[in-house]
Amino acid sequence: xxxxxxxxxxxxxxxxxxxxxxxxxxxxxxxxxxxxxxxxxxxxxxxxxxxxxxxxxxxxxxxxxxxxxxxxxxxxxxxxxxxxxxxxxxxxxxxxxxxxxxxxxxxxxxxxxxxxxxxxxxxxxxxxxxxxxxxxxxxxxxxxxxxxxxxxxxxxxxxxxxxxxxxxxxxxxxxxxxxxxxxxxxxxxxxxxxxxxxxxxxxxxxxxxxxxxxxxxxxxxxxxxxxxxxxxxxxxxxxxxxxxxxxxxxxxxxxxxxxxxxxxxxxxxxxxxxxxxxxxxxxxxxxxxxxxxxxxxxxxxxxxxxxxxxxxxxxxxxxxxxxxxxxxxxxxxxxxxxxxxxxxxxxxxxxxxxxxxxxxxxxxxxxxxxxxxxxxxxxxxxxxxxxxxxxxxxxxxxxxxxxxxxxxxxxxxxxxxxxxxxxxxxxxxxxxxxxxxxxxxxxxxxxxxxxxxxxxxxxxxxxxxxxxxxxxxxxxxxxxxxxxxxxxxxxxxxxxxxxxxxxxxxxxxxxxxxxxxxxxxxxxxxxxxxxxxxxxxxxxxxxxxxxxxxxxxxxxxxxxxxxxxxxxxxxxxxxxxxxxxxxxxxxxxxxxxxxxxxxxxxxxxxxxxxxxxxxxxxxxxxxxxxxxxxxxxxxxxxxxxxxxxxxxxxxxxxxxxxxxxxxxxxxxxxxxxxxxxxxxxxxxxxxxxxxxxxxxxxxxxxxxxxxxxxx
Numbered sequence: 001x002x003x004x005x006x007x008x009x010x011x012x013x014x015x016x017x018x019x020x021x022x023x024x025x026x027x028x029x030x031x032x033x034x035x036x037x038x039x040x041x042x043x044x045x046x047x048x049x050x051x052x053x054x055x056x057x058x059x060x061x062x063x064x065x066x067x068x069x070x071x072x073x074x075x076x077x078x079x080x081x082x083x084x085x086x087x088x089x090x091x092x093x094x095x096x097x098x099x100x101x102x103x104x105x106x107x108x109x110x111x112x113x114x115x116x117x118x119x120x121x122x123x124x125x126x127x128x129x130x131x132x133x134x135x136x137x138x139x140x141x142x143x144x145x146x147x148x149x150x151x152x153x154x155x156x157x158x159x160x161x162x163x164x165x166x167x168x169x170x171x172x173x174x175x176x177x178x179x180x181x182x183x184x185x186x187x188x189x190x191x192x193x194x195x196x197x198x199x200x201x202x203x204x205x206x207x208x209x210x211x212x213x214x215x216x217x218x219x220x221x222x223x224x225x226x227x228x229x230x231x232x233x234x235x236x237x238x239x240x241x242x243x244x245x246x247x248x249x250x251x252x253x254x255x256x257x258x259x260x261x262x263x264x265x266x267x268x269x270x271x272x273x274x275x276x277x278x279x280x281x282x283x284x285x286x287x288x289x290x291x292x293x294x295x296x297x298x299x300x301x302x303x304x305x306x307x308x309x310x311x312x313x314x315x316x317x318x319x320x321x322x323x324x325x326x327x328x329x330x331x332x333x334x335x336x337x338x339x340x341x342x343x344x345x346x347x348x349x350x351x352x353x354x355x356x357x358x359x360x361x362x363x364x365x366x367x368x369x370x371x372x373x374x375x376x377x378x379x380x381x382x383x384x385x386x387x388x389x390x391x392x393x394x395x396x397x398x399x400x401x402x403x404x405x406x407x408x409x410x411x412x413x414x415x416x417x418x419x420x421x422x423x424x425x426x427x428x429x430x431x432x433x434x435x436x437x438x439x440x441x442x443x444x445x446x447x448x449x450x451x452x453x454x455x456x457x458x459x460x461x462x463x464x465x466x467x468x469x470x471x472x473x474x475x476x477x478x479x480x481x482x483x484x485x486x487x488x489x490x491x492x493x494x495x496x497x498x499x500x501x502x503x504x505x506x507x508x509x510x511x512x513x514x515x516x517x518x519x520x521x522x523x524x525x526x527x528x529x530x531x532x533x534x535x536x537x538x539x540x541x542x543x544x545x546x547x548x549x550x551x552x553x554x555x556x557x558x559x560x561x562x563x564x565x566x567x568x569x570x571x572x573x574x575x576x577x578x579x580x581x582x583x584x585x586x587x588x589x590x591x592x593x594x595x596x597x598x599x600x601x602x603x604x605x606x607x608x609x610x611x612x613x614x615x616x617x618x619x620x621x622x623x624x625x626x627x628x629x630x631x632x633x634x635x636x637x638x639x640x641x642x643x644x645x646x647x648x649x650x651x652x653x654x655x656x657x658x659x660x661x662x663x664x665x666x667x668x669x670x671x672x673x674x675x676x677x678x679x680x681x682x683x684x685x686x687x688x689x690x691x692x693x694x695x696x697x698x699x700x701x702x703x704x705x706x707x708x709x710x711x
Contacts, residue, residue, distance in 0.1 A: 006032040008061040014096040015057070024057075025050040027216045032058050035187065036065075040204040040211035042157070042188045042196055046350075047340030049216055051189040052086065055153045056093060056123075059187075062150070063122060064097055070148040071120040074176075076128060076169065078159040080105045081310075083125045086155075094123055104130045113139075120145060128160075128169040129467040135175055136399040136466065146179045154203065157188035158333065161202055161380045164389055167418035168468040170205065171393050174416045175400070183208045191340055192333040195379035202382060205417045228339060228350035231560040232369060234362050234568040238263065241326055241355045242270035245304060248353075252321035256306045257338055259327060259538075262476070262483035267326065268306045277303040281310050312337050319345060325354045328364035330538060331378050332371050356565065359572050364540065366569055367548035369558035378541055385682045386418050387430055391673030393418075394431065394440075395449070395457065395465045403446040426678060433675045456672060468669065474538070475520045479508065487520055487538070515667045539605035540627045542692040548628065549602040553579035576600075578704035586700040589645055597632040597641045599701075607692035610656040614648045645701055653693035657684040 007015070015021050024032070027045045034041055035058030043051050059073050075090065077083045083105055091101040102121035104113065106129075116124070117140050135142045152173060160166040177184050188203045196213045204211045235241045245256060258264045261282040271278040277300060279293040293305065305311070312334065320341050329335040335352065343350030354369075356362035393413055398404045404412065413419055414427060431447075434440040438452035449457065457465050474486040508522035540548075550556040552573050561569065573579075578588045578600070588600040601608055605627045612625035619640075622633040632641050648656075665671050665679045674682075 006036045006061065007057060008064040008097075010064060010097050011057060011060055018096055025054070025216075027051065027214065028054040028057060030217055031055065031214050032061075034210075034212055034214065035059065035185075036061055038062070038185050038209060040186045040200070040207060040209055042190065042200040042203065042213045044190055044193070044196060044213065045216045047191050047337060049191070049340075051191075052089070052155070053093075054214075055187045055189060056090060059123075059151050059153070059185075060093065060097060060099065063099060068122070068148065068150055071122065071124055071145065072148055072150050073123040074131070074149060074152040075123060075125045075155065076131075076152065077125070077155045078127070078165070080107060080127070082155065083127070087125055090123065090125065099123070101125065104134070106130070117145065128165060128172050131172045131176065132168075132396060132466045135172065136396060136462075142176075142400065143179050146176045147181075149176060149180050149184060150182065151185040151187065152176075153187045153189065155189045157199065157203065158190045158193050158380050161199055161382055164383055164386055164468050166202075166382055167386045167389050168392075170203075170417040171389070175397070177207075185209070192336040192377055193380055194333070194377040195381075199380055202417070226349055228343065228352065230339070230352045230369065230372070231562060232354045232356065232362075232365050232558065232565045233562040234356045234565040237357055238267055238326070239270055241357055242267055242274060244355060245324060246271060246274040246276050249322050251302045253301060253319065254304045254322040254324055255311065255320050255338075255341060256304055256324045256326065257312070257329065258306060258308060259330075260474075260476075260483075260485040261308060262485055263326065264306045264308055271304055271306070279303065279305040281305060281307040309334070311341075321348075323352050325352065325365075327357055327361035328354065328368050331541060331544070332368060332376060333378050335368060335372060336377070356568075359568065362565060362568055363548050363552060363572055364544070366551045366558045366561070366565075367544055369560060370547045370551055370556045371543060373559050376543060378543070383686050385422065385426075385685060387422070387426060387674055387678055387682055388668055388670040389468055390419055390422065390427055391430055391434060391439075391670050392465060392468055394434075394447070395453070395462075398440075398447055398449070399462055399465065403443075403448045406442050406445045406447055409447065429675055429678060430673065434673050437672070439673055452672075475513070475518045477508075477520045477522055479522055479524070484508070484522070513663070515663055542604045542607065542689055542695070545602045545604045545627055549579065549584075552576045553582075555584075578702070582702050582704075583700070585695070586702045587649075587696060588702045588704050589642055590704045590706075591638045591641070592706045595706075597635055597638045599630040599632075599641070599645055600628060601630065601696050602628050603692045603696050604689055606687060606689035607696060610658045610688050610693060611648055611696065613658050614651065614656050615644055618644045618647060642701070642703060649697045649699070649701060651697060653690055653697050656688070656693050656697070658687050660684050660687070 015024070027043060028050050031041065031043055031054040035055065043054050045051050045054070056075075062068065063072055075086070077086070083103060087101065087103045094101045099122040101123045102116045102125070104116060104124055104126045134140050134145060154160065154169065160169050173184065173186075184207065186203050186207060188199065190199070193199055200211055200213055233244065235244055245254065256267065258267060264280055264282050268278045268280045279296055281293055323338050323342050325335070325338065329338060339350050339352040342348070342352075354365045356365050390413060393416070394404065394409055397409070397412055409431065410424070410427070414422070414424065419427065431440070434453070435442060435450075438450040439456065440447050440453055441450035477484045477487050507525040509525045511521045511523050513520055547556070551558060551569070553576070554573055578590055582588050590598050590600060601611065603611075605625065608625040608627065608630050612623050612630050615623050615630065621635055624631050624633065632638070635641060660680045660683045662676070664683060665676065668679060668683065671679055
């Protein structure tokens with residue numbers, strides 16, 4: 001055992017003799033010294049790389065060496081299923097050295113919660129929302145319950161940092177830290193992230209003490225890492241994908257990812273008809289149904305489980321042989337996370353097979369593989385201006401303390417990481433709005449819930465106040481009663497809804513949006529010709545769209561293409577004839593007298609949405625945007641589009657913001673707490689990719705006319 005002085009002797013004994021580990025893994029060795037010394041850290045390793053033990057063993061050593069008593073360590077996960085999965089393992093480690101672990105989330109029984117409050121464990125596995133409950137519960141004295149917490153571990157930290165749950169997490173941790181005499185040691189765990197130093201700074205913030213990013217060290221013998229087996233095939237339909245899966249890797253355990261619940265169900269039905277033992281996992285299933293399915297899959301051998309992203313976050317479903325992806329995963333980070341579920345047994349290699357069912361999905365997947373081959377991983381960017389979270393935290397602090405001083409709330413809240421960059425004037429306007437609308441009222445300088453606040457939030461003992469979790473970022477799409485798939489919520493937030501959605505191999509127009517139930521109802525589009533929609537319902541990263549451009553121009557060739565994928569990609573390249581003669585930084589205005597006009601930016605849906613809105617201010621011509629292009633439908637004179645495009649590209653990028661609909665504001669949690677103008681500004685800023693816009697407005701616009709076009 002290396003570095004025996006860093007690992008407490010009692011724990012070292014059990015690692016060798018009880019667990020019968022001959023040694024620690026490389027990441028675990030690298031983490032021991034810094035974490036035992038109390039440093040903040042971000043631990044990075046592939047899935048199943050030993051990150052949990054790399055964090056917990058040093059903390060258990062500190063518990064023993066420094067004689068920590070009471071609740072000392074918080075272990076936080078983004079989903080309950082992951083907590084349930086980890087609890088037996090962590091409980092075993094703690095019990096080896098005479099310490100206790102407990103689990104607290106929404107499914108834990110009331111009697112177990114009372115026991116935890118009465119006899120706090122040494123380590124508590126929980127969620128940010130459950131910490132919020134403990135902070136405000138009348139059954140708990142938070143100043144006593146949390147007073148001895150010394151460290152916090154945030155598992156799958158990338159799943160928090162990219163949305164408002166991350167800001168909520170940091171806010172509740174800041175309130176816990178205010179109840180302790182010492183700075184909390186903060187440790188984040190992740191398999192994949194592009195901006196490691198920024199993410200560590202986000203987690204540690206202004207906390208005192210050194211911090212470092214710790215990765216799995218290279219092999220001591222200098223041997224290169226084994227390349228994973230990554231392949232891309234073009235199958236043309238979901239039924240063909242089922243046929244390929246049924247014939248490939250028989251006798252093995254295969255995990256298949258789909259992008260929507262509807263496709264999970266359709267693929268599972270097709271596989272069962274082909275005689276394949278098939279299980280499913282997605283969020284529409286009950287907890288018990290998912291558990292039965294995942295347990296059966298874990299114990300079976302020759303079978304397939306078809307899942308949405310519910311199985312991306314490291315939940316143990318047994319020893320996998322293969323991971324298969326239907327169409328493109330949403331990001332390189334997601335691909336790496338999913339691929340990491342394989343290659344865990346000695347002598348096996350991580351693998352990832354993508355089966356593209358449409359030409360658009362083929363282009364997306366090829367672009368993603370090109371990025372992966374170059375070593376690119378997306379950065380995680382926390383959302384800007386969380387004004388609605390400020391309102392939530394103000395109400396939560398009022399619940400925790402029985403009211404909050406009208407003069408005291410800035411000191412309590414504006415120092416928390418989520419709000420330190422807010423304009424103090426905007427923050428004050430939020431509180432003034434809550435007072436004016438009766439959500440809050442002031443009694444001798446103490447803020448508490450007003451009549452409207454009681455009406456909006458008192459149900460179930462203010463439970464709605466205690467969670468920032470909003471509904472899914474996607475809407476389910478229906479044609480009549482048939483569910484077609486999903487579309488990203490961001491594309492529905494505009495004053496003018498998008499047109500030309502491509503789902504289930506067809507083009508659709510939107511009939512109506514049900515914001516409450518998050519459903520989108522569509523009808524078949526009457527327009528002829530191939531749709532230019534490449535996003536399949538979700539926005540793509542700017543770098544992903546740039547990679548698609550490189551692949552379609554034949555400037556780059558991704559690895560792992562099957563013969564069918566290679567031939568289909570060559571066919572797809574013929575539909576982008578302007579690319580070979582266009583420099584890499586330019587955009588292309590393609591003019592075709594018969595088909596219309598498309599401005600090919602390859603900038604992503606967020607940027608193209610803002611550009612399309614700016615174009616609509618200059619013309620009443622129908623305009624639609626997707627990830628790769630902005631399309632002018634039915635122009636009498638296609639040549640008229642060039643002055644409009646040139647006018648928009650002469651604007652400063654900071655002036656280009658999508659126009660947000662009031663319905664979208666109503667879909668924002670705690671929106672009633674915000675002045676309408678601030679809510680619209682916040683959503684517009686969040687929906688804008690400023691880097692992509694800067695690239696577009698600074699680029700040359702090339703005009704490409706088809707042969708015979710004289711406009």
